[in-house]
Amino acid sequence: MNRHHAHISLTLACLTLACAALGVAGLLGGMTASAAALPQDQRAIVQIGAGGPEVLQLQTIPVPHPGPGQILIRVHAAAINPADYTQLGRVPSDADRRVPGMDVAGVVVADGDGVTDRPPGMGVFGIVDSTGLNGAYAHYAVANVSSTAPKPRSLTFTQAAGLGVVGVTAVRVIDEAQVHAGKRVLILGIAGGVGSSLAQIAIARGATVLGTASPRHARYLRSIGVSRVINYASGNIAAEAGHVDIVIDTVGGNEALQSLEALGPAGRYVGIAHAHVTPEQCAARQIQCLGSPGPAARAPAAAMLQVAQLARDGNLRVHVDRTYPLTRAAEAVLYNHQGHTEGKVILLVTPAANDH
Numbered sequence: 001m002n003r004h005h006a007h008i009s010l011t012l013a014c015l016t017l018a019c020a021a022l023g024v025a026g027l028l029g030g031m032t033a034s035a036a037a038l039p040q041d042q043r044a045i046v047q048i049g050a051g052g053p054e055v056l057q058l059q060t061i062p063v064p065h066p067g068p069g070q071i072l073i074r075v076h077a078a079a080i081n082p083a084d085y086t087q088l089g090r091v092p093s094d095a096d097r098r099v100p101g102m103d104v105a106g107v108v109v110a111d112g113d114g115v116t117d118r119p120p121g122m123g124v125f126g127i128v129d130s131t132g133l134n135g136a137y138a139h140y141a142v143a144n145v146s147s148t149a150p151k152p153r154s155l156t157f158t159q160a161a162g163l164g165v166v167g168v169t170a171v172r173v174i175d176e177a178q179v180h181a182g183k184r185v186l187i188l189g190i191a192g193g194v195g196s197s198l199a200q201i202a203i204a205r206g207a208t209v210l211g212t213a214s215p216r217h218a219r220y221l222r223s224i225g226v227s228r229v230i231n232y233a234s235g236n237i238a239a240e241a242g243h244v245d246i247v248i249d250t251v252g253g254n255e256a257l258q259s260l261e262a263l264g265p266a267g268r269y270v271g272i273a274h275a276h277v278t279p280e281q282c283a284a285r286q287i288q289c290l291g292s293p294g295p296a297a298r299a300p301a302a303a304m305l306q307v308a309q310l311a312r313d314g315n316l317r318v319h320v321d322r323t324y325p326l327t328r329a330a331e332a333v334l335y336n337h338q339g340h341t342e343g344k345v346i347l348l349v350t351p352a353a354n355d356h
C-alpha cells in the first residue's frame with residue numbers, strides 16, 4: 001500500500017459540521033482534505049507472537065493507506081472466524097506483528113487509484129486480506145475493492161460484518177454442489193456461520209434442507225426454514241436423515257463418514273472442515289467428492305456481489321450470536337473457538353448511528 005499511489009478522496013465526514021469545527025475545511029486546495037482529516041495512527045488489536053488469545057494486545061499502529069484498486073474503510077464492526085484462532089498459533093510471517101480479522105463492515109473513507117465504484121461515504125462490507133498490520137480488528141482497514149460490496153440497507157453494520165467469509169464460502173460451495181430445487185441437502189454443522197449461510201442459500205434455491213446441530217439451535221434453524229434438525233449426539237445420522245442427494249460438511253471426522261451412508265451412488269459430498277472425508281473414502285462408496293472452494297479472501301468479485309444480492313433480497317441474513325467490544329477481541333475469539341457459535345460472533349469497533 002503505497003501512500004503516493006493513494007488517491008485520497010474527500011470523506012463524507014469532512015462534509016459534516018464536526019469536520020469544519022476541526023478546521024479541516026480550511027485545508028482544502030493543494031492538500032487533500034481527508035488526508036488531513038484521517039488520523040496517522042489508530043488503536044488496533046495486534047498479534048504479538050504465536051500462542052492463544054493472550055497474544056492479542058491493544059496497540060497503537062499506523063492507519064494503512066489504500067493502494068491501486070483498494071479502499072480504506074473506517075471499521076464499524078468486524079466478525080470472528082474459526083481461522084482467526086488457528087492463525088494465533090502461527091508466528092506472523094511477513095512482520096513481527098499482525099492485525100487479525102478478515103470480515104469487516106464500515107464506511108469508505110479513502111479510495112486508491114482506479115477506484116470509481118466505492119466512493120467515500122459508502123457503507124460497505126467484505127473481506128480484508130489480513131497480513132501484517134492490516135486486518136479487521138482495527139478502526140481502519142484496507143481492502144481490495146474486488147473483496148467488498150455495498151452494504152445492503154436492510155442490514156446493520158453489525159450484521160453485515162458477518163456476511164463476507166461465510167457468505168462467499170457458502171455461495172461457492174452451493175454452486176459447486178449444484179444445489180437446486182427438488183434436491184435434499186444434509187448440512188453438517190448447520191447452526192454455525194457457514195452452515196446457516198449454506199442453509200439459507202440452498203432453501204432460496206428451492207432445496208429441502210436438513211442438518212446436524214445440538215438441540216438448543218433448533219428454534220433458530222426452524223426460523224430460517226430448515227426442515228429437520230438432527231442432534232449430532234443422537235447416534236446414526238444417516239438413518240435419521242434418510243436418503244439425501246448432497247452432503248455439505250463443515251464438521252468432518254466420524255460424523256462426516258457416517259453421513260455418506262445417506263447418499264446414493266449419484267450423491268455428492270463437499271467438505272470444508274479440516275478433517276473432511278478424503279477422495280479415497282468417497283471413491284470406495286462411489287460418491288462424487290468435491291473439494292473446498294479455497295480461501296474466501298481469494299474469491300472472485302462476483303461471489304461477493306452475489307452475497308450482497310442475496311442479502312438485499314432477504315435470502316441471506318446474519319444471525320448475531322454475541323457481540324464484544326474491540327478491546328475484548330481475545331474473549332470473542334476464544335468463545336468462537338469453543339465451537340458452539342449460533343450464526344456469527346461480532347466485534348463492535350466504532351458504532352455508527354443506529355448501526356446503519
Ligand SMILES: NC(=O)c1ccc[n+]([C@@H]2O[C@H](COP(=O)([O-])OP(=O)(O)OC[C@H]3O[C@@H](n4cnc5c(N)ncnc54)[C@H](OP(=O)(O)O)[C@@H]3O)[C@@H](O)[C@H]2O)c1
Binds near residue numbers: 165214293294343
Ligand atoms: N473456505 C473454506 O474452506 C472455509 C471457510 C469458512 C469456514 N471454513 C471451516 O468450516 C468450519 C465451520 O466454520 P464456521 O465459521 O461455520 O464455524 P462456527 O461458526 O464456529 O460454527 C461451528 C458450529 O458447529 C457446531 N458443531 C460443533 N460440533 C458439531 C458436530 N459434531 N456436529 C454438528 N455441528 C457441530 C456448533 O454448534 P453446537 O455444537 O452448539 O451445535 C457451531 O454451531 C470450520 O472448520 C472452518 O474452519 C472453511
